[in-house]
Amino acid sequence: MSHVSRNTGCTMSLYSGLMALVERHIAPLAGRIGTQRHIIAIRDGFICAMPFLIIGSIMLIIANPPFDQATTSAFGRLWLGFAKAHWNTITMPFFMTIGLMSLFVSIGTAYSLAKSYQLDGLTAGLLSMTAFLLAAAPQVDNKLSLDFLGGQGVFTALLCAIWSVELTRLLKKYGITLRLPEQVPPAIARSFDLLLPMTGILLTVYPLSLVMQSEFQMLIPAAVMQLFQPVIAAGDSLPAILLCVLLANLLWFAGIHGDNLVQGLLNPLFMANIAANAALIAQGAPATQILTAPFWAFYVCIGGSGSTLVLALLYLRSRSAHLKTIGRLSLAPALFNINEPLLFGSPVVMNPTLFVPLLLVPLVNAVLAWAALEMDLVQKMVAMAPWTAPAPLGAMISAAWDMRAALLVVVLLAVDGLLWYPFFKVYEKQLIGQEQAREGDAVTAPAQTNGRTS
Numbered sequence: 372m373s374h375v376s377r378n379t380g381c382t383m384s385l386y387s388g389l390m391a392l393v394e395r396h397i398a399p400l401a402g403r404i405g406t407q408r409h410i411i412a413i414r415d416g417f418i419c420a421m422p423f424l425i426i427g428s429i430m431l432i433i434a435n436p437p438f439d440q441a442t443t444s445a446f447g448r449l450w451l452g453f454a455k456a457h458w459n460t461i462t463m464p465f466f467m468t469i470g471l472m473s474l475f476v477s478i479g480t481a482y483s484l485a486k487s488y489q490l491d492g493l494t495a496g497l498l499s500m501t502a503f504l505l506a507a508a509p510q511v512d513n514k515l516s517l518d519f520l521g522g523q524g525v526f527t528a529l530l531c532a533i534w535s536v537e538l539t540r541l542l543k544k545y546g547i548t549l550r551l552p553e554q555v556p557p558a559i560a561r562s563f564d565l566l567l568p569m570t571g572i573l574l575t576v577y578p579l580s581l582v583m584q585s586e587f588q589m590l591i592p593a594a595v596m597q598l599f600q601p602v603i604a605a606g607d608s609l610p611a612i613l614l615c616v617l618l619a620n621l622l623w624f625a626g627i628h629g630d631n632l633v634q635g636l637l638n639p640l641f642m643a644n645i646a647a648n649a650a651l652i653a654q655g656a657p658a659t660q661i662l663t664a665p666f667w668a669f670y671v672c673i674g675g676s677g678s679t680l681v682l683a684l685l686y687l688r689s690r691s692a693h694l695k696t697i698g699r700l701s702l703a704p705a706l707f708n709i710n711e712p713l714l715f716g717s718p719v720v721m722n723p724t725l726f727v728p729l730l731l732v733p734l735v736n737a738v739l740a741w742a743a744l745e746m747d748l749v750q751k752m753v754a755m756a757p758w759t760a761p762a763p764l765g766a767m768i769s770a771a772w773d774m775r776a777a778l779l780v781v782v783l784l785a786v787d788g789l790l791w792y793p794f795f796k797v798y799e800k801q802l803i804g805q806e807q808a809r810e811g812d813a814v815t816a817p818a819q820t821n822g823r824t825s
Contacts, residue, residue: 394625401622401627401629401632402627404632404636405627405628405631405632405635408484408487408488409484409533410635410636411483411487411635412480412481412483412484412487412532412533413480413529413635413638413639414631414634414635414638415479415480415482415483416475416476416477416478416479416480416481416482416483416529416532417476417479417638417639417641417642418479419475419476419478419479419480419482419483420472420475420476420479420642421755423468423469423471423472423475424468424469424472424642424645424755425755425756425757426464426468427464427465427467427468427469427470427472427649427755428465428469428649428753428754428755428756428768428769429754430461430462430464430465430468431462431465431469431649431652431653431753431754431771432754432768432771432772433454433461434454434458434461434462434465434653435454435652435771436450436451436454436772437771437772437773437774438450438451462653465649465653466517469521469522469646469649469650470517470520470521471517471520471521472520472521472522472525472642472646473503473507473519473520473521473522473523473524473525473527473528474500474503474504474520474528476525476528476529476532476642477496477499477500477502477503477528477529477531477532478496478497478499478500478532479496480499480528480529480532480533481495481496481498481499481500481531481532481533481535481536482495482496484532484533484536485536485539488536488540490536490539490540490543491561491564494539494561494564494565494568495535495536495539497565498535498536498539498565498568498569498572499528499531499532499535499536501535501569501572502531502532502534502535502572502576503524503527503528503531503532505572505573505576505577505580506527506531506576506579506580506590506591506592507519507520507524507527507528507590507591507592508520509580509584509590516590519590519592519593521646521650522642522643522644522645522646522647522649522650523592523593523596523643523646523647524592525639525642525643525646526592526595526596526599526639526643527591527592527595529639530595531576534572534575534576535568535572538568538571538572538575539568542567542568542571547567548564548567549563549564549566549567551563576591579591602640603640603643603644606637606640606662607640607644607660607661607662609737609738609741611662612661612662612671612737612741613734613737613738615633615637616671616733616734616737617730617734618633619632619633619634619676619733620676620677620729620730620733621730623676623677623714623719623720623729624719624720624721624726624729624730625720625721626720626721629676630672630676634664634667637662637667638664640662641662641663641664641667642664644660644661644662644663645660645663645664645665645752645753645754645755647659647660648660648663648751648752648753649753649754651753652753652771657747657751658750658751658752658753659751660751661741661744661745661751661752663751663752663769664755664758665752665754665755665756665758665765665766665769665770666740666744666752668708668758668762668765669756669760669762669763669765669766669769669776669780670736670737670740670762670766670779670780670783671733671736671737671740672708672733672736673708673736673762673780673783673784673787674705674706674708674710674762675704675705675708675709675710675711675713675714676710676714676733677710677714677719677728677729677732677733678732678733678736678783678787679705679710679713679714679719679791680705680706680710680762680784680787681784681787681788681791682713682717682719682791682795683697683698683701683702683705683710683713684698684702684788685698685788685791685792685795686698686701686702686713686717686795687699687702689795689799690799690803691799691802691803691806692806693802693806694717694798694799694802697712697713697716697717700712700716701713701716706761707759707760707761708758708759708760708761708762708765709759717798722798724794724797724798724801725794725795725798727794728790728791728794731790732787732790732791735786735787735790736783736786736787739779739782739783739786740779740783743779748775748779749770749773749775749776749779750770750771750773750775750776751770752769752770753769753770753771754768754769754770754771755769756768756769762780762784763776763777763780763781764777766779766780
């Protein structure tokens with residue numbers, strides 16, 4: 372008995388220490404980062420690009436049927452023949468979407484950042500686009516180079532977006548503007564507002580681009596990618612993934628939307644990796660990068676943060692009336708990776724009984740999924756399925772129709788069930804005791820009232 376008490380005391384001590392760390396240090400820092408205007412703008416920029424990436428991914432999947440040349444399936448042979456005969460036609464939308472991803476990100480990021488400063492978002496987006504094209508798409512033999520308009524240029528796109536907006540803001544702040552007569556229509560005046568910021572970009576970004584080309588024989592995006600290469604390599608490692616998963620779920624436990632913060636920081640890496648994989652597949656080469664948005668959505672967080680789809684299923688069979696109700700309400704959203712009803716309704720948030728699995732289950736998923744992809748047991752993610760797709764379907768689509776991806780999700784769900792189950796039973800027992808106590812109080816209260824009346 373004393374041994375059990377010591378274990379319980381150690382667990383509660385660890386829980387109290389972690390909660391103190393989260394509340395005093397991590398949560399305030401996360402709050403400041405999550406509301407930082409540049410981080411928000413970068414997040415919005417990637418959200419802006421998302422529809423284009425999904426469409427491009429669909430076209431890439433159509434161009435790469437999940438059949439080999441030896442298939443005996445009539446449908447498979449028909450699909451293979453169609454894809455081979457119309458390869459250029461099918462892949463053109465891919466190159467005009469994922470191939471121009473950084474351009475969309477640059478425009479969307481500048482638009483959002485400008486709005487946060489009460490500047491005109493449209494003109495900011497145009498300025499950012501121009502700055503990025505000057506940096507990333509020079510003319511080679513009278514042809515526009517598109518090599519860095521995709522995933523490889525994403526970091527340069529973000530820098531150009533931030534610089535163009537900050538330059539415009541500084542010019543306005545210090546009154547360096549063209550003053551036109553009041554009779555000039557607002558639309559014309561707004562177009563003239565572009566002249567000075569555009570001149571500033573021409574005097575900064577373009578000369579830098581020319582110097583990089585003439586002196587170092589490289590473009591600005593290539594230099595930026597070299598600078599960020601250690602970050603990309605470290606970010607696509609298992610320790611980095613585990614650290615990010617742990618941080619996201621620690622924040623969730625404290626009631627802070629951890630995924631919004633962590634994915635906001637990881638989005639540049641997510642998109643650069645998925646674009647690199649897509650480009651390799653389009654060239655007929657194997658994908659190489661593991662950490663992508665679909666990896667996070669469909670392997671690490673099955674059913675939402677904490678990988679709680681299994682927990683919703685367990686709740687459905689619970690003997691606790693409260694948990695059964697939460698299970699009914701939360702299962703449908705959880706199938707589409709939305710689990711706020713479960714996290715706050717159970718609650719899982721700030722619940723010491725469910726603290727360990729909330730942190731542990733996504734970490735185990737990340738390790739198992741990483742191992743499967745690293746050993747090439749499952750195809751790496753090459754396409755962007757919507758994050759709200761049910762996990763087996765979303766994983767299969769993102770892995771270019773690889774059925775093994777869906778099977779991996781099923782295996783992870785089974786492991787999740789084994790990990791969540793004992794903690795679920797402990798919590799269920801606690802709630803059943805509370806519900807029975809309330810029922811006893813409800814029965815006792817009328818009896819006492821009747822006794823006093825007689």
